[in-house]
Amino acid sequence: MQHEWLMGFIGGLMIGTAALIFLVVNGRIMGVSGLIGGLIDRSGWGNGRERIVFLFGLFMVPVLWVRFIAPVETHVTNNLSLIIIAGLLVGIGSRLANGCTSGHGVCGISRFSIRSIFATAVYLMSGVIAISIFRQLLGVI
């Protein structure tokens, strides 16, 4: 097995363990779009501090890692119009679908939710189509 696949699997186990803790200990689904969305539309204000603290940990660990341990390669584009379009699509899409990669992909598939399996299949296909058009066909990303 290639090194990056093994690291991917180990990192994945850590992500899944985070989701396990959030469910078993806090009784909450670790879906980032839902955690943020509930803060925006106020539906999650009842447990708002729990959401904010979770997001703070998620935000701070990479910052501390880069500061004290090692650099992290991100390769995020600096094409700002692309960033704006993609940010809007991810924001609207994840809320309309009630979930993103963490919520539907990790937490939903593992409970055999038909909605999550359907959503994951659709966003993967849509992503493949988008990359194929904009990278392979048009060469713009």
Next chain:
Amino acid sequence: MLRLISALFAGSLFGLGLIVSDMLNADRVQGWLDVLGNWDPTLAFVLGGAILPMLLAWPLSARRGKALLGNVLPGPASVRIDWELFFGAALFGAGWALVGLCPGPAVAGLGLNGISGILFFLTMIMGMSLTPYLRRHFQKPAMA
């Protein structure tokens, strides 16, 4: 208080997992979707690894009937497949592919990606805020 410590720990472990798995690297995410180009299967290992603990977590929490700190567990998953779900997932997938960021890595990369990271996060928040208004256009019957 325990609930907040647990949430902070879970969020931090999620961030660490994203670093270890290299999922903050947009090239790797886009590579996974680039099946016609230089395809990179790493993301499948990440998703597989992440699902494994959750396969234990769901029956474990269901058997207990409530969370360790006493909270009510999430209700049963909805089985409704509708146009909102379809269009939402399709838009999300396209945006994810264009830049290689989804909400988790967008938060985790907020301090790493300079102006791009901040602008992505802000437009994502804007999109999320607009969604309730768009939702009104999807009050249609279920697909299946």
